[in-house]
Amino acid sequence: MSFEKLGVMKQLLGAINDLGYKNPTTVQTRAIPLVFANSDIFATAQTGTGKTAAFGLPMIQCLRSHSDNADREIRGLILSPTRELSIQIHEDLQNYAKYMKLSIAILVGGKDIESQQKILKKGVDIVIATPGRILEHVENGLSLKSIEIFVLDEADRMLDMGFVKEIRKIHPILPKRHQTLLFSATYSDKVRKLSKLLLTKPAFIEATKRNTTVDTINQKIYLVDRERKAELLAYIIGSRNFRQVLVFTKTKASADELIIELKKDGLKCGVIHGDKTQAKRLKTLNEFKEGKIKVLVATDIASRGLDIEHLPYVINYELPSIPEDYIHRVGRTGRAGRNGEAISLIDIYEKYDIKEVENLIGIKIPQETIEGFEPDPTIRRKDIENIKLKSEHKKQEKKRVTKKAPKKTTAKSLKVTKKKRKTTKRD
Ligand code: AMP
Numbered sequence: 001m002s003f004e005k006l007g008v009m010k011q012l013l014g015a016i017n018d019l020g021y022k023n024p025t026t027v028q029t030r031a032i033p034l035v036f037a038n039s040d041i042f043a044t045a046q047t048g049t050g051k052t053a054a055f056g057l058p059m060i061q062c063l064r065s066h067s068d069n070a071d072r073e074i075r076g077l078i079l080s081p082t083r084e085l086s087i088q089i090h091e092d093l094q095n096y097a098k099y100m101k102l103s104i105a106i107l108v109g110g111k112d113i114e115s116q117q118k119i120l121k122k123g124v125d126i127v128i129a130t131p132g133r134i135l136e137h138v139e140n141g142l143s144l145k146s147i148e149i150f151v152l153d154e155a156d157r158m159l160d161m162g163f164v165k166e167i168r169k170i171h172p173i174l175p176k177r178h179q180t181l182l183f184s185a186t187y188s189d190k191v192r193k194l195s196k197l198l199l200t201k202p203a204f205i206e207a208t209k210r211n212t213t214v215d216t217i218n219q220k221i222y223l224v225d226r227e228r229k230a231e232l233l234a235y236i237i238g239s240r241n242f243r244q245v246l247v248f249t250k251t252k253a254s255a256d257e258l259i260i261e262l263k264k265d266g267l268k269c270g271v272i273h274g275d276k277t278q279a280k281r282l283k284t285l286n287e288f289k290e291g292k293i294k295v296l297v298a299t300d301i302a303s304r305g306l307d308i309e310h311l312p313y314v315i316n317y318e319l320p321s322i323p324e325d326y327i328h329r330v331g332r333t334g335r336a337g338r339n340g341e342a343i344s345l346i347d348i349y350e351k352y353d354i355k356e357v358e359n360l361i362g363i364k365i366p367q368e369t370i371e372g373f374e375p376d377p378t379i380r381r382k383d384i385e386n387i388k389l390k391s392e393h394k395k396q397e398k399k400r401v402t403k404k405a406p407k408k409t410t411a412k413s414l415k416v417t418k419k420k421r422k423t424t425k426r427d
Contacts, residue, residue, distance in 0.1 A: 131166035
């Protein structure tokens with residue numbers, strides 16, 4: 001299949017060619033004709049599958065500008081959960097539209113609202129926004145009544161971040177007749193419920209198997225004691241001469257602590273998490289992309305949507321609270337068919353959590369130890385008891401939740417972690 005055969009217009013083909021895209025990916029092959037056919041879409045596609053172009057290219061083609069009239073209203077709206085992902089989508093869409101007359105604006109928090117209003121006044125065709133900020137603009141008089149195409153990117157993450165209220169507010173402001181394209185990395189009951197509200201007779205696209213990690217990622221586990229994780233991490237990076245590695249921690253505090261340890265080991269590293277300003281996060285990200293820093297330590301939410309070309313390594317310094325986040329994390333590597341490696345450093349307290357991840361992705365990740373970093377076999381009795389208790393507690397909770405929800409599917413793992421999620425929200 002070629003982009004041309006999918007009906008993509010000449011100007012876009014030129015831009016795609018400049019970017020080096022040779023053939024459309026699976027999700028692009030499926031989605032592009034459906035968008036042209038005016039169909040609503042429900043797509044499960046992770047980052048790395050080419051989903052941005054899957055909605056971005058046909059959207060640009062359908063909404064290409066017919067006028068320069070400053071009074072024209074927005075006709076395309078893309079909602080994304082985070083600023084970083086919004087910036088990424090904005091960059092991608094601008095690249096695609098570079099040979100076309102089309103104005104694409106980004107409306108995210110952290111930037112002053114007045115300068116965004118000035119851009120809107122000049123006339124904009126497509127807007128990429130985070131839910132809270134677009135609502136602020138609506139309150140200030142922005143009209144969404146001319147929206148023709150509405151995209152929800154990373155819908156699962158939006159729900160995890162508690163944006164359902166905002167989505168419910170935005171939906172009724174849109175005109176009755178519009179096309180909705182919903183993209184979600186994972187497939188859960190919550191997303192399905194949202195799709196019922198937003199979509200009319202959608203076409204389903206499953207770009208990746210449900211809740212699985214991309215095939216091109218080589219995943220492995222190194223067993224290690226908790227207090228030796230930083231040391232092992234520095235050892236892996238140094239001995240394997242990693243030049244660019246994204247490291248995930250569970251919390252902002254452990255990200256900050258880890259950075260101190262890595263710096264002691266002489267590693268050039270940076271950190272992005274919710275307490276860093278937008279400007280700082282972008283600066284760090286750019287330094288990482290440019291190779292000025294080798295190790296980028298990030299929390300889950302701060303890392304959403306990061307598109308780092310050819311990122312070869314992802315390391316889970318700590319497992320995420322939500323098993324689904326494992327998929328998001330490792331999806332930063334192995335993009336667009338390239339090989340990547342995802343390493344998880346697992347201590348005894350995380351053994352249950354890694355099982356949950358394995359159940360979710362449906363594979364057993366190979367476990368190894370590194371000489372000199374083997375976990376201490378003389379685990380204290382108390383520790384084992386704690387783990388047993390934790391696992392027992394989770395099982396009980398699971399039972400309780402499954403009783404409530406009759407449907408089997410993947411929702412079970414989501415619900416088990418519901419309690420934890422509250423604490424990690426908007427990290
Ligand atoms: P996404 O899933 O949209 O985040 O895209 C992941 C990466 O794949 C981005 O770096 C895109 O530029 C790249 N990409 C998207 N579509 C293609 C394609 N058809 N061929 C090669 N690379 C692509």
